[in-house]
Amino acid sequence: MSDESKALGEIRDRIDSIDQQIQTLINQRAQCAKDVADVKLRAKKSDDAIFYRPEREAQVLRRVMERNQGPLGDEEMARLFREVMSACLALEKPMHIAYLGPQGTFTQAAALKHFGHSVISVPQVAIDEVFRDVEAGESHYGVVPVENSTEGMINHTLDMFVSSPLRICGEVKLRIHHHLLAGSDTDLSKIEKIYSHQQSLAQCRRWLDANWKKVERVAVSSNAEAARRVKAEPNSAAIAGDMAAELYGLVNIAKNIEDQPDNTTRFLIVGREDVPASGDDKTSILVSMKNCPGALYHLLEPFHRHGISLTRIETRPSTSDTWAYVFYIDFEGHYTDKNVQEVIEEISKEAVEIKHLGSYPVGVL
Ligand SMILES: C=C(O[C@@H]1C=C(C(=O)O)C=C[C@H]1O)C(=O)O
Numbered sequence: 066m067s068d069e070s071k072a073l074g075e076i077r078d079r080i081d082s083i084d085q086q087i088q089t090l091i092n093q094r095a096q097c098a099k100d101v102a103d104v105k106l107r108a109k110k111s112d113d114a115i116f117y118r119p120e121r122e123a124q125v126l127r128r129v130m131e132r133n134q135g136p137l138g139d140e141e142m143a144r145l146f147r148e149v150m151s152a153c154l155a156l157e158k159p160m161h162i163a164y165l166g167p168q169g170t171f172t173q174a175a176a177l178k179h180f181g182h183s184v185i186s187v188p189q190v191a192i193d194e195v196f197r198d199v200e201a202g203e204s205h206y207g208v209v210p211v212e213n214s215t216e217g218m219i220n221h222t223l224d225m226f227v228s229s230p231l232r233i234c235g236e237v238k239l240r241i242h243h244h245l246l247a248g249s250d251t252d253l254s255k256i257e258k259i260y261s262h263q264q265s266l267a268q269c270r271r272w273l274d275a276n277w278k279k280v281e282r283v284a285v286s287s288n289a290e291a292a293r294r295v296k297a298e299p300n301s302a303a304i305a306g307d308m309a310a311e312l313y314g315l316v317n318i319a320k321n322i323e324d325q326p327d328n329t330t331r332f333l334i335v336g337r338e339d340v341p342a343s344g345d346d347k348t349s350i351l352v353s354m355k356n357c358p359g360a361l362y363h364l365l366e367p368f369h370r371h372g373i374s375l376t377r378i379e380t381r382p383s384t385s386d387t388w389a390y391v392f393y394i395d396f397e398g399h400y401t402d403k404n405v406q407e408v409i410e411e412i413s414k415e416a417v418e419i420k421h422l423g424s425y426p427v428g429v430l
Pocket residue numbers: 097098101102116117118119121122125149150151153154
């Protein structure tokens with residue numbers, strides 16, 4: 066036996082022994098998660114006890130990242146633990162997660178990034194349907210896009226919160242990479258149409274102008290739908306991501322064609338329960354103010370005075386007379402924090418209405 070194969074043999078023996086230990090430990094961990102579920106079930110005395118705890122999962126992942134010594138990177142390690150937790154939780158009851166479909170959308174990728182791969186992801190045809198599915202109790206949680214770094218807010222999602230009783234339970238950010246995709250036997254010189262979702266066409270506008278100026282751009286309901294069409298239609302191409310390319314077996318003609326290299330979309334997790342504080346949280350509220358001078362000043366000044374950082378403020382036209390201005394505000398902190406409560410109390414005196422949309426852990430992954 067050469068020195069090299071002897072050295073490799075020894076290292077592989079070590080790997081086999083470590084794998085055995087990891088496997089035993091993961092199963093011990095899974096048993097603990099099962100025990101936690103049993104305790105929760107006994108306390109609730111019904112089988113609709115909530116096993117999923119977003120704030121606890123965020124704390125576990127943050128700790129994994131904090132104590133990580135490498136050589137694996139912090140995010141890589143957290144992703145592994147994300148999947149371990151997902152599998153442990155599914156042992157009790159796999160969660161149903163509604164998302165803006167069809168299969169292969171970035172929203173599905175965001176859902177799996179947030180919850181791990183052991184959930185049952187359920188595609189819905191529209192943002193309203195995601196909300197309805199969770200409101201009706203058909204799915205445990207829903208995932209919808211809310212803002213893109215290139216194209217701004219997804220107003221349809223914001224508008225849903227005016228009337229929906231759902232709470233925001235989490236956020237997840239996803240780097241969005243778009244590719245130009247076509248069937249494997251497509252003659253590139255014959256492409257007549259490029260399909261994609263309107264947002265994706267907008268995110269690749271400059272690239273399209275530079276490379277495919279004369280080809281018609283057709284907006285469809287999702288990137289995955291664009292990929293599905295292209296599979297069946299010769300002389301066409303789609304702009305979509307990796308999941309859609311894989312799902313429909315399309316070939317990548319040009320990779321990462323988004324105009325902004327840091328193109329990112331933020332998604333919200335919606336559910337029926339409030340989430341307790343995790344120690345690093347954000348709160349979203351919707352406030353309607355009277356149409357009077359200084360309305361915005363009166364709204365924002367208390368945040369400044371109480372030292373609370375706003376992470377976003379967005380205005381939408383009102384849908385009723387009473388809602389003269391509607392502001393969506395995201396800020397740092399949890400609704401149960403003392404300074405947050407004080408600010409809410411002060412704003413309440415000026416506002417026509419305040420709606421707490423949810424307090425949730427700042428996205429970890
Ligand atoms: C085990 C628990 O339940 C679930 C499983 C978790 C885990 O595997 O670490 C964490 C939070 C919950 O989603 C718990 O509440 O601690």
